[in-house]
Amino acid sequence: MSYDTKNLRNVALLGHPGSGKTSFTECMLFEAGDIQRIGSVEEKNTQSDYTNIEKERGNSIFASLTHAEWKDSKINILDTPGFDDFIGEVVSALKVADTGLMVLNAQNGVEVGTELIWDYVERFETPCLFVINQLDTEKADYDATLQQAQDRFGEKVIPVQYPLETGVGFNKIIDALRMVMYVFPDGGGKPEKHDIPASEMQRAQEMHNALVEAAAENDEGLMERFFDEGTLTEEELTEGLRIAIAHQDIFPVFISSAIRNMGSGRIMGFINDVCPSPADRPAARLVGTDEKLACDSNAETTVFVYKTMTEPQVGLVSYFKVYAGTLKTGDELVNQKNQTTERFGQIFIAEGKNREPVTELKAGDIGVTVKLKNTHTNNTLDEKGTDIQIDPIHFPEPRIREAVQPMSANDMEKLYKALHQIEEEDPTLIVEQNATLKQTILHGQGQLHLDLIKYRIEKVHNVTMEFTKPRISYRETITRSADSMYRHKKQTGGAGQFAEVHLRVEPYTDGMPDPDGLSVRKKEVEELPWGGKLAFYWCIVGGSIDAKYSNAIKKGLLQRMEEGPLTGSHCQDIRVSIYDGKMHSVDSNDMAFMLASKQAFRAAFKEAAPQLLEPIYKLEILCSDDAMGDIMGDLQTRRAIIMGMDSDGHYQKITAHVPLAELYEYSNRLRSLSQGRAKFHQEFLEFQSVPHDLQAELMKAHEEELSEA
Template identity: 50%
Template sequence: MYTEVNGKKINILDTPGMDDFSGGVVSSLQVAPLALMVVDASTGIGAGTESAFRHAEAANSKLIFVLNHLDNENANYDQDVDNLKNKFGNKVTVVQYPVETGIGFNSIIDVLKMKMYKYGPDGGKPEVLDIPASEKERADELHNELIEMAAENEETLMELYFEQGSLSEDDMRKGIRIGMVKRDLFPVFCVSAKKNMGVGRLLEFVCNIAPSPSQVPMREIIQGKPVVLSETSPTSLFVFKTALEPHVGEVTYFKVLSGKVTEGKDLYNTFNNGKERISQLFVTAGKTRYPVTELVAGDIGCAVKLKDTKFNQTLCDKELDLKFAPIVFPEPKFRVAVKAVSETDDEKVGEILHKVKEEDPTYIVNYSKELKQLIVEGQGEYHLNTLKWYFDHIHKIDIEFKTPKIPYRETITKFAQADYRHKKQSGGSGQFGEVHMIIEPFEEGSAPKNMFIYGGKEMKVSVRDTQETPLPWGGKLVFHNCIVGGSIDARFLPAILKGIMEKMEEGPLTGSYARDIRVYIYDGKMHPVDSNEISFRLAGRNAFSMAFKNAGPKILEPIYDMDVWVQADRMGDVMSDLQGRRALIMGMGSEKGYEKITARVPLKEMNKYSTSLSSLTGGRGVFNMKFAAYEKVPQEVQDELLAAYAAEEKEE
């Protein structure tokens, strides 16, 4: 939405407070030069405040803390300010404080203006009065603290302060603005939004003192020449959000980062090299769109039904060929497998999820061919339950959530030999192919062997040709042709490799992908009439399967690196929970008022972890995870997986 105050336009992006919906916070912080962090004075700093502060810090956002609900009987201003300073440091600086909180809240002391704002029972426009004698000492003390904070931000102001012992209001404004731009000063304001007390003065401060779009750094450019946030520069827009509205279609929200955009203007999309005409321009107040003829640098607006422009893309004058850095969203923390209750709805479910992902990029949707599941990842259980609510109530499609399967891998731990003869005769030409092979574990950088001891005897092989196949699912298959004397014609070797690859795609233990195996084809037989490609494909496939089962096969599981931030008093509970999940604790430390646990943990054990952590920490604990490596599962886990796979196969 937007408003106009004292001849200046303020664009407002209201974001959810719950961390499950942090995507809106992250994208808004990327285009708004200033963040107002609203804190409920009756409940104090919540988990959402801490999460939003972390996102603001990552975005280098300029901040104002706004204490709301000061008219609530449980409001405790002094305690809230102390907590803000404890959590976020001494950059938290009082600009206003209430004369009284609770039901009697109606007056605010402004230590920048050194005036008292007194409101009637219904709020609105206040009386601006001198500070009463009873508050003079406290106001003077906070005024001096504010002067010191303002003076610290520029050398000339510091010198002036030392000379005069004070600063004028204009000099204080200058120092506060510089401090906010450097993120060395976070002003604190007081409001009762419901009664419209303090809101006008807050907006006045935003207009007069807070950094404008031109006073903060330009968005990072990853392609093209630098541009200046100015109306006279060439035009460039950054798209930070797309939304789908019934009867309208796609609405594209953007910030004008340079120049101006007018109705009917043609711009160049540097992500798909296409031309995009802005046929209509709008500014929005919630769901209501107001048409405008132009928008200039620093402004936010939207367009409807653009041809092929999505969020995170840049539109600009063609000669600029500019590309702004995309918004990086938080890694997902919760995953489910989604399935339509009725198979006839499968296609619709896929289409809806694709649209949902366009609107909220923190949903990650992926069909896993390996797991044969449609996997949806999000920021938490509530985030994904909201998705289900939309299917139930808006789209009227029944879906169910299931626990996602784990993408295991299979490999071997020692060498093994096997040979297999495929022979089939059923009238006419038959099928014949015989393959002898040795397999062993492959490690990057290792050299092939030329001798194996098998059954008490030495077996020599001579590598004539090597083919390395990087596998799409990770690892390699290394295929050595060691045939001598023409026992197998070279034209059948690709068929043998194809048969082995088929079994690599459906591992002999649990049907999972196999990886990191070296194969030596050293002998075999063929028939002058009956040998063909299918015969050697099947012979290679079956010989590989037999050798694999005798080569100390092991199941590998995905291991993730994770960082967990928790309050000190919940550290023990969180550590115990992680150890119960087979986590290996790698280190501990303190970071920004939190205890940080670094661990490596199997993905298998992390189902619904975000919900568990929230329960253990009262919603304050946060974590992130990133894939690290595949590692062998413990034997008891392997036995459990093999039994489960055997039961599944039997059932099918």
């Protein structure tokens, strides 16, 4: 069945690990009649956590898509993981969701995963409901959890329901919106409606008035009726709440026990009646234009792929949202990134791993297709003749790096192929084949994220691999002037090789004066591919070296600077002046002068007080007050320079400059120090001198590596 846009609801279930999102998804599907039995994480039979690794771990790792038909609506449910390592799955789900359902564990209150995900809820400006779950547990505390949510997320967090009692006796929900008490049977399921007890009427009425006031604030007519009559009709209240939720002016709070199936039906009814459809949300932002794309099923078709996965026996599976028009089986659309035409031979709606074929999906709906040949995450596909690109998902930057290599050299090509396939599916993973460091480096969200990559490589692609510590991309330079010469002479019978080069090396800075005592004939300042500069001065007077050899001499210098004399790292910011030499009319050639310049440069470099430089990163850490001392102490052990401390909302912000060499596995350390209540951002700042003792250690290690080669 194809649903009109106004009858669609796209809901992302969000929350810290263990809050009960997957169990709540099971309740929603059961209440809608889509499944006949509620599965459990412990029994490994839920609709959403269906992959082998999710069953093994007992946690969501991928954002899975299911759907429930409720009254006249279709509710697409995106069950997302709670671990910050898999935040990319959350971000992609929020891109296509129109409502967020933030699930809180009543035993633990607002946890760190909730706080981190909320930043993205605000970034996407997603309307959101809160569900205080697990009220049937002994340590459940509704009041404390509600207070924490209001303290953290503001006065817009307004309760709709509260429990008559919590713990193992939880079975009564007082609903202040409908002013009724729901009483559930022992096994959960469909409740009976009862009058609110007289002892609870004042509290329920106060909550009801707060909801009416919030609903009336967005409409002058409703506000006038509220002042005149002191209340609103159910229809007026529903309309006012719909507007308030769509504009993020209210975040209603519901309660539930997902394990005992209490409360989910009422929440689904609210989603159906009050939460926005795709047509009620702001028009989609487009790339390269100020225009926006309205969610209209009568427009030309535009589809956005928000997620891709490779499945055994199936191949590439693409998850998409129809942003405009109506997608039909057999439609051919153009991928705007590479201009290839893709045919949607099959269209499915998803129930976890199970898929049901459909003939069409209208604007706002979410679906699945298979075997798109040249389409990946973040690609937009349009009807031919249309040039529209949906603003892509902006994924968070990596926070951890590990070098990777196969256990067998014979598996190198298979490993590269597997890594790049996963990289196409997972935009939060960056695979870097670093020729300078001679390593393949993975950049990911955290150790758990990279461990998942390793699991997939070994289990799916049958390649055994290991992580190793990434090398650091150091730079080499000099701190004073030095002169040197080198004569290259080789006689092998017949034409030989001869070249003699005299040169001076100096630290280079823009605008520096010409070298003393030399007559500069030609200047070339070259931007080096790895950063920094080489200033090449031709100062030959009298023709001791023919100018035709200048390019060969310069080429020799560049080759030598690619692997510096100290540690084999790139050299930078050096001026080389060629001021004398000798040549032979028969034996001199380009190769001879290349070799001579390389050796002369090497000798001069070592006499010019060489200095090793290391990459320094600017680190910004957001943490709670109680973790600040431990984090500061740890930074001091990492040769960090603390640049400042400030407050940023409810976080404390620490700014520091830290060598990259000291940031290895910092993500894990910060998580341990803060109990997960911290996050950080890092960006390259500059190269700075390595301390003398560390430079000596690195030079010694390089010499040992060369001797073992």
